[in-house]
Amino acid sequence: MKSYRAVLLDVEGTTTPISFVYETLFPYARRNLGTFLRENWDDPEVRQDVELVVQEAKELARDHADEPDFVPVPDQPPSDDVLRTSVVRHLEWQMDRDLKTTGLKSIQGRVWKSGYTEGNLKAPVYEDVPEAFEVWDKRDVPLHIYSSGSVEAQRLLFSNTERGDLTGAIDGYHDTRTGPKKEADSYGTIAESIGVSAGDIVFVTDDLDEARAADDAGCQAIISRRPGNPEIGAHDFEEVETLSPVVEAGAGS
Template identity: 45%
Template structure:
């Protein structure tokens, strides 16, 4: 893997997070276990707050939809004792997470818990060593930097706003999540380019997932696959289909004219 010069005409860089700017293990080994270990204490400490009650209500509505699923964990109604309700929410959250579910209700509670954890300094967003120097260099070359992740925009901003390298939000022009569409669909990348105000060919997309790279490439974007420790192994065909890097240092950008 040698250096890659960004094609002329590229004015924006679109970045994936997990496996690209941030170790996949950060989410798997830090963020998710934090939820599992602290959800009961969080609910007890925030129970009387409106936001917490809204989170519980959304989880209860989701539970009503899930009643036919194998291993379903119900959440008691408001007539039950508070400790009973809290334990039901805790058990339901653990059950959903054990199945790696991505329900809106679960993501909402997780987002609020992570916000509190970042604010208290209990969690700091991880980024690879080569990321911040490269982003600063690209920004100095007048590149516009954007994030596209399946994690919510709020979760993205928490990670980069409370990173081990400090507040990095000033580096980014904008954030996109799956409200624009799936990361595996070409249309999502066209929508992002429209939102940025440029053609897809003016965008360089960095990701570790070849299916995402394929969708972006079909939309007309320039793509580079980022190979990091712990990322999914690539087939020989995948390696031959895309430019590969293992550090942002390998990307050379020219100043945007």
């Protein structure tokens, strides 16, 4: 491993178990959706999301209305209670299919935010992560996050980990608004925003295509092998099981 001037980290499979999303976050949103909508029904932003869900439900009805288990949202619900209940049931139908409509994603984000804020949700990070962050922070090494989860979701996650608030060590967050993680240009854009050349960045990820894209951009790409990560094909990248070897390489030795 070569030394570097800035660190860029993937989240799932690198700092946090991939299982967190499917075993904790999604079930949490599903369990708390009804309660959340009832308690926040008068929030104008929540109601905007609800209107969006109603629109998207109409669009989905065009392709799915024939399916026996499809749950529509009624056109003229007789009461707010009926509207709310049918929106919840419709969103459960969407979640069963792992759909990613804008309305569903926005409401899920709100449910997670309230879960984190109320202390009911904590994000796991691997044991070596807080110490690595602390060392980079002390050495003034820019530390950036790049995940397909939104920047807001990344901030929430690192503010509310099982090991406390880690955001003090993080200098920047990037999501797919910067560009797709499997395209080299995205890494050039991130390098520019950090203010270093791509060759000065070490990028750690569990995804081989992401590593290749970063490598194409000139970054030093390292593969993260954490427990529970999927098997990946043959490659020539260096692999690490924790962030410690990356921390050590950064000492410039």
